[in-house]
Each structure stands twice: as C-alpha cells, then as structure tokens.
Amino acid sequence: MDDVLFPTVGIAGIGLIGGSLAKDLRTFGLTNRLIGWNRTAAHAERALELGLVDDLAPSLEALVAACDLTVLAMPVDVLVRLLPGLLSTLRPGQVLIDVGSTKQAIAQAAANHPNRRQFVACHPMAGTEKSGPDAAIDNLFRNRFTLLIDPEASDPEALARVSAMWQRVGAVLATLSAEAHDRTAALLSHMPHVLAYALARTIKEAERNQALNARFAGGGLASMTRIAHSPITMWQPIFRQNREALLTAIDAFSAHLAAFRKAIAEGDDDALVELMR
C-alpha cells in the first residue's frame, strides 16, 4: 500500500498511451483502482475486456469527479477544448495531467484558470505507430524521457506526485517551457512524421502511376514509413497547433535535402561525403 500514489486513477482516452500507462500503474502498484472513459464507446468496452481498467465512467465529467488523478490522453484539439471546463470541476487535492504532443496551446487554455496549479502538463516521448486499447503495452515509458512542461505553474505537491509516478514507471524526467517543448517536438517528432507521411504518399503515387512495384521494398522503406501508420485524427491537430515550429523544422530539413540534391546533381563527391558524415 505504500506504493500507492493516487488511490483512484482515471484514464480519459484508453489507447496506446493511456492504456499503457494504466498497465504500468497496475503492475507497479501505484493505484488501487483504474477507471476508464473513451469517446469511442467500443474502445472503452474493449479496454474493460482487456483488463486495462476496473470500471468505466459514464461521462468524462463523472470520471474526473471520481478520481484522484485523471490522465487526459486524447487528441490535442479535444484536449484544448475540454481542459478549462474540466479544471473548473476539480475539488482540492484532485490532479489532472495531459499527455499531449503540443504544449503552447494547452498552456494558453489553462493559463489564469483558478485551478491551474492542479494541472501538470506532461509529454512522454514514447509510442508506436499503433493505436487503440489493443496497442497498449507494458513498460512503454521505460528509459524514455517524459517531459514536464512549465512545472512552476503547477502545485509543488501535485508535481511531486506526478513526477514520482512517471519515475516509478521507468521514465526519465526533464523539464521544459511550453515554447521550448513545441520547438523540440517539432524537430524530433512532428516534422519526421510529416516526412514519413510525404514519403508514403510519394511511393503510393508512383505505384498508382505504375512506375513502381512497391512490394520489392526492403526494410529501409518500412523503417522510414512506419510512423506514417499513426492515426490521422491524432496527428492533424498536432500539425495545426504546432504550425509555426513545424514549418520552421520542415524548412530546416528542406534546406539540408536541397544541399544533398545539389551535391548529387553536380557530382560533387566531396560535398556529398561531408554532408553524409
């Protein structure tokens, strides 16, 4: 019982991230009771069937009301829309966290809210291209960074307990401002996802034009397009919310690609080898 950090935990959005965290919270004994809610009712039922949660809540509001900690693991557009209202329902001692991939929009949505300090913005830098409750796996966060955003905006006690939770599931913690986070995520995650989607589309179109039999591909292409299988409903709002940093990252990549193209076109082996080093 000493291990319990939050007696009752709610998971709002029981997919890859929410479901994997639920698994770990149970495995490591960090909670006594897990309650789930999902906008897609079939996913909620499946999560219950898989034993990811002990119960389902009839609504998101009922979930938050029943839990010491609620984990908001939903697309970032939904998150930004719902967060202020959910913050308003919190009783003293209750904690909300999100696990979204963009942070400036959520920081703005929470700013100046009287219950802002009960919210801790988190970004576990972990995932796979899969989604839904069946994608939940053990130890997803282990030895991966979880970024805590604008930690000074949260209550120290809430922050300490949330930090302890991530550390107990194996995550390495770091703190960043929302602005630094979004720039970092644009370069390390959002822009690479755009490249994967654009590459997958390039190959599909060449196939459609019958210029190519893509079945001949080896492991390299599979590796480069793996993350293009990530769900559109999750990524489109990320691209929208992090537009400026994402465009900057795409332009940085495009400049490097143009340098490679130039060296290849000009047969400039010295330049090419220097670029590849």
Place this chain on the structure above:
Amino acid sequence: MDDVLFPTVGIAGIGLIGGSLAKDLRTFGLTNRLIGWNRTAAHAERALELGLVDDLAPSLEALVAACDLTVLAMPVDVLVRLLPGLLSTLRPGQVLIDVGSTKQAIAQAAANHPNRRQFVACHPMAGTEKSGPDAAIDNLFRNRFTLLIDPEASDPEALARVSAMWQRVGAVLATLSAEAHDRTAALLSHMPHVLAYALARTIKEAERNQALNARFAGGGLASMTRIAHSPITMWQPIFRQNREALLTAIDAFSAHLAAFRKAIAEGDDDALVELMR
C-alpha cells in the same frame, strides 16, 4: 550432396550481404567450400575467425580462379571498375554474380564482353544499417525479394543455378530491366536513404546550435534515421551511379512535402487529411 549448387563459392566482400549469404549457403548445404576475400584485410581475417568462410584467397583474381561461383559484394564503384577484368579471367562453367544496388552502370560495364553470359546481376532487397563481417546474420534474404536484372543477358543454365540458390535461401525472385531496376531502387531505397541522411543532419545541426536536446527523441526519430547509419563508402557511389533516377525521386518527394507544407501553412485541414490518408 544433392543440395550442392556450386561446389566452391567465393565471397568477395565479406560484410553484411556477402557474409549473410555465406552463412545461408553453409546452413542450407548449397556449397562444399567457402572462400573469402576482402579489400580490408582485417575484415577478411575476422570473417575467417567467425567461420563465415573456410579459407581466404590471396587476391580477388585468385578467388575467382578457385571458385565455381563468385559473389561480388563490394561498393558499386569498385564493382564497375573490376567487373570487365574479372569476366575476362573466367573459364567455361564459372559464374559471377554481383549484389550491388545500381544496375545500369554494371550492365554497361559488362555489355558486349565475350563472357557476359557467365554473369548474373542480382539485387537482394534486404539489409540492415550495419556493415562488416560481424553484421552477417542468418536468413537475411528470407521472404525478401531478390531482383534478377536483364536475365536474358545471362546463360540460362547459370541463371537457373543462381535462381535456385536465391530461392533455397528463402528469397522471392522477380526480374527487371536495369533501367526499371534503377528507377525502382531510387524510389524504394536510394531516395529514402538520402532523406534519412538529411534528417539526421538537420537534427545534428539543431543540436549544435543548441536549439535542441536530441536525447529527448522517442522511437519515431530513431526509426526514421536508422538507415543513415549505413556506411558512406557504400552509399556515395550508389547516389553517384543512379543520379538521374535519384534526382527524379527526390523531386517527387519534395513535391509531396511541399504539398504538406502548404496545407499546414494555410491551415487547410481538408487538404491535410486528404494528403495523410
């Protein structure tokens, strides 16, 4: 003994591809004796130590002279330079194959040679980002395509035995012209490698400018840059030999990336979702 296709096989270049093929030839009993040669003597010694080959040849010419089949697994620039001279040394019944990633240059180098029909151009669409004899693994070719290029230019008996060898190590065979091969390889392999190198460089530079802590990266970036660890000495000549098809493939990708950029910049969600589909 019925399984033996080539009593003595020479592996010229005992790295990832040559070494893995050596392993499989032994495992499946397709040869009685494996002899190795490597331009880097330390790699040859290591291959012997690992048991990938039974013996080492003192020179490439000695290797070819001693073997029923010699597998040329070397960078494509070296291959194109050496192939005509090696073809000239062949006795009747001896067979040469290459496993290079570009084929028009090698087709030209072999064209009109009196022994052209003893050569079979092969491209196993398999690999990892690792290199050297320690990178050799079992079953690398299993359930992967091996492309046979311009098969009509080879002696039918040589082609049949080489085809049988690839099938016995688990490869799926397909035939292509050298031109179609190079266009296909540009799209499925060479261009994705350029993207991986350019992405890795973008991240490195952002780190150097202290705009980024790349340690925060999750699995997506690792997946996208994995193949950028491939050896430069192997890839630079591929990019050079397949320049035109590679530039076309890069431009096709760039056009798709530009469409993504435009949809993101304009906040055109419909266009973005359509592109991601």
